[in-house]
Amino acid sequence: MFQDRYDVIVVGAGHAGCEAAAAAANLGCKTLLVTMNLQNIAQMSCNPAMGGIAKGQIVREIDALGGYSGIVSDNTAIQFKMLNKSKGPAMWSPRVQSDRMRFSEVWRLMLEQTPNLDFYQEMVRGLIIENAQVKGIVTSLGIEIKSKTVVLTNGTFLNGLIHIGDKQFGGGRAGESAAHGITEDLVKAGFESGRMKTGTPPRVDGRSLDYSKMNEEKGDDQPAKFSYSDITKPLTQQRSCYMTYTSNEVHNILREGFDRSPMFNGRIKSLGPRYCPSIEDKINRFADKERHQLFVEPEGWNTVEVYVNGFSTSLPEEIQFKALRSVVGFENVKFFRPGYAIEYDYFPPTQLKHTLETKLVEGLYFAGQINGTTGYEEAASQGLMAGINAALKVKEQNPFVLKRDEAYIGVLIDDLITKGTEEPYRMFTSRAEFRTLLRQDNADFRLTPLSYKLGLASDGRMKRMEYKFNESEKMVQFFKETSVSVSDINPILQAKDTALISQSDKMFKIFSRPQIDMTDMLQLEPVRDYAQSNQLDKEILEQAEIQVKYSGYIEKERNNADKLTRLEVVQIPENFDYQKVKSMSIEAKQKLSKIRPVTISQASRISGVSPSDISVLLIYMGR
Template sequence: MFQKYDVIVVGAGHAGCEAAHAAAKMGSKVLLCTMNMNTIAQMSCNPAMGGVAKGQIVREIDALGGMSGIISDRSMIQFRMLNRSKGPAMWSPRTQNDRMRFAEEWRMALEHTPNVDFWQEMITGILVKDGKVRGVRTGIGIEIEANAVVLTNGTFLNGIIHIGEKQFGGGRTGEAAAKGITEQLVQLGFEAGRMKTGTPPRVDGRSLDYSKMEEQLGDENPEKFSYLDITEPLKNQKSCWITYTNKEVHQTLETGFDRSPMFNGRIQGLGPRYCPSIEDKINRFAERERHQIFVEPEGWNTVEIYVNGFSTSLPEEVQYKALRQIPGFENAKMFRPGYAIEYDFFPPTQLHLTLETQLIENLYFAGQINGTTGYEEAASQGLIAGINASLKIQEKDPFLLQRSDAYIGVLIDDLINKGTEEPYRMFTSRAEFRLLLRQDNADLRLTDKGYQIGLADEVRMNAMQDKKSKTSHLINDLKQKKWTPDEVNPTLEALGTATIQEKTTIEKLLKRPQIGIQELKTSNKDFDHYLSKYSKEVLEQAEIQIKYQSYLEKEQQMVQKLSNMENFRIPHKFDYLALSALSAEGRQKLNKIRPETLGQASRISGVSPADLSILTVYLGK
């Protein structure tokens, strides 16, 4: 009935979709297994992609040849570039998306990807022989063979949904939990744990009074995630809205605390620190009289509203009563209550940097199974797992991203070396080279890498090279072009910056914080005409590189210093336990994680500088 596949992907969420697409595009024959074909790429939580640091990840996925950026562009109903008032390292694109269109676009993209087959059924186990994965076993007992398997089970592994004192099995509301895989992996020697996440109630937008809320418009000139010019910019956008909780809301919510699964001990797993439930916010920040609520439409043609900021697992009648005390929600009709979900995960310290497990060869984990939270974090892991599964069975070198290459590299390095005891979320503060890892230059950083492994196509490569060439040409011109005091001083005075006394290059003027290319364009018609041949992206890239040149050079020097350690490889079977000079904790951590390089070893919690020096000496011998 089934042929033998190169790669089987279990789960069709954000991680599974990227894994299946990447492996198939790189030439592998792929089977994507899901419990429900109608929930492929379901946005289980908020209908949005990107945001702070997450937007950078979506751009990186796109630059490598993944699909999340394109799917987001095709389904967006609003675009905002967050943190525009800060430096470019903080600029973060975010889209509000049509939930149904997002899932539909992903399914259509996968159906039109050669080499992808589908199978709708629960997967209850993997096939293992001689320490190597051989395929999967389905709920009705079918065995399907494969050279590699990628598990992207999300919140489905032994998932339990909590609403007040009620609890029932499920991986998502209305969908069954996945049984069997955790138990088998534990028998094979894997360590498992429990985590929890939550979601807010959904309400009928027709029952809300928006006059009592603050309107949140999209950007005047909306951009896109993808570097490919294949979708039209948004001409119309849907607004989001902001309102706030108050003392009455908090008091009502507190009446249900004694029945809250979070407070009475029924939930054992740790929840996301940076996306807490409303009851957790009230408990932890008792001094605050109000909390922000984002009112987010779920699509172009639906009245369903996502109440962002009101995630809860309190009894449904308490949720309903408290909701109706929020300004604008006085007559709110609830579509479904919020709930918490508890699920199994596997500490990611059990993985290689390729996301292949250390215990079972050719078995890969990606997404929430690794203890992360967020669509973007999951999608990036799926992409890397799919790439490496395909490369491994083709007997090619693995694909690894360093911390200085991408936020994706930071994410995976953090997971493997530090592990996580709570759902991991990406922030710009986690990246020590964030000035290099901007959203605007992800294509310049990564498209060539994606092209070399056969994921990014020639169209992407040509577009990146064109942007790179034109940016370089423009910067060189700006270093040569000089303006006289008469030409530029009126503009400088108007901008409140010092005038010049002699001819000065435009490059030197642009290094001033008060001056940008747009300001100089409006002051000089000839310059405006000259710049008209360059795209907005090229102008922005040139300005950033000129303004931040010295800072970028310093970060590059730091990267170079660290790269020497990254290139110092450690034999996989190195016997750390025999190295008595290492600290006890150092031996234990190094033996458990088994770093591949000295650089990776330096980032493991518990490995001291003295341990590192001793390790360097022994490796040098």
């Protein structure tokens, strides 16, 4: 039934598990993906969308590293939007609405076409651990499958408990059973575990809604795409989303169920995501607000199922129904299923190395919600990194770790293992101190060379990136070297209500003005001729514009990142005894002893470790 021994076993086929399995298999490792239901591979348990603020950057980074999420998202998108376009490019974030059923289907078909990858459908009830090393898994039928490494991507399934009002029942997702046994094995091995909560809104029948009463939310006029490869194409047709609002009447109806809400009556003790609160939490915390936005999101091209974004709830189903019927446009709403909250086990991520390998058990990796994160994109990026590092461990090669100035993925993992998390962790641009460097437009420049070196990015992908990089650099140089006459540029400057020039000047200087964009520059014949003769596409023109307009900011941030890198290279011995450092605070000693940072820079980011503690540590290490 199985080969004697796998290189990598991935447990769970959500977003983290799919990326982990693809990465390990594509790196040449014999890989097994085990899931409770092969029909639910890469299921979008929550909203039917990929990307968004900071999350869109992560999807592009996954794509640049050779992952599949960007390609699947492009091939199953029903709408594309670039968010935050009114702000600087460090804040621009791509997002797509997805066809939920096709998303899962395309993921499965891509995995089935991936060499070295086997599949098996059954629940995993335990791990085989010997002498602090993982040796394989045990299924619910008692079958032992041996492996050199194991990646756990269990999502919300570990001892999952679903809450709807005063009803509760075991489950990892609506209609699916929870997984038991793994938590118990890990606790027995010495791991610390905890509980977290997340929730999801009701799904409703779109035929029962009155869209004429709502605000239509269209996609971009010129939609882009996630993947840097040429195997996906931008959308030519799009489906609209809609927006409506709650009201005081809706809030009053919801309050009727508060005494039966598991959030308020104490049945749910774990913490939920602060930045994606339930509707009952919103009206409780923001009692002064008369209304809250609800985004009405179609779940695909042809299905009538609709996701009510902003109405996440665990209230009794009759309260949910009554409240939604009081929302404008929802007066005749029909439910497909009510919203619910789910509690599940997670393992504080301070128990991991930067590779996502556990510190306690060699060859065992955690990725996704098991680490306390929330969101498809956060999970997928961890799965990719865990799959890469599990494969590299099997091949006895150096681990692959991204630094904070290299990728949002590096920020995410460093935050998790350095600071830990007691509530579901969600990525934001504000978490990245070098976000001007970590833009969505340059993820391929940053990461494709690293992926190519690993063996994930193809020759074609690498050549495409190099062409884009070289052509955008050459165009920037063209602006630096080429002058523009007063007669040619002043009409454009006048139309944009910015100061005129009295003598010819370099195009770079003119283009640097905030009022001037590439559309303006392309009105100049030399620029237009240059772009046409070199057949420059939209991506190259956009990249050149960003490099011109933000060159000062980018250079300043790169200098700051280089200063940080100096501390990154100061390694702390693996078994360093912090207790013998007399001048260090007790809290710092405790935190450093528990987390065991690899470098001085990582140590400086641990909550409770002060700059003076770092100074003492540097002196003690002879620096």
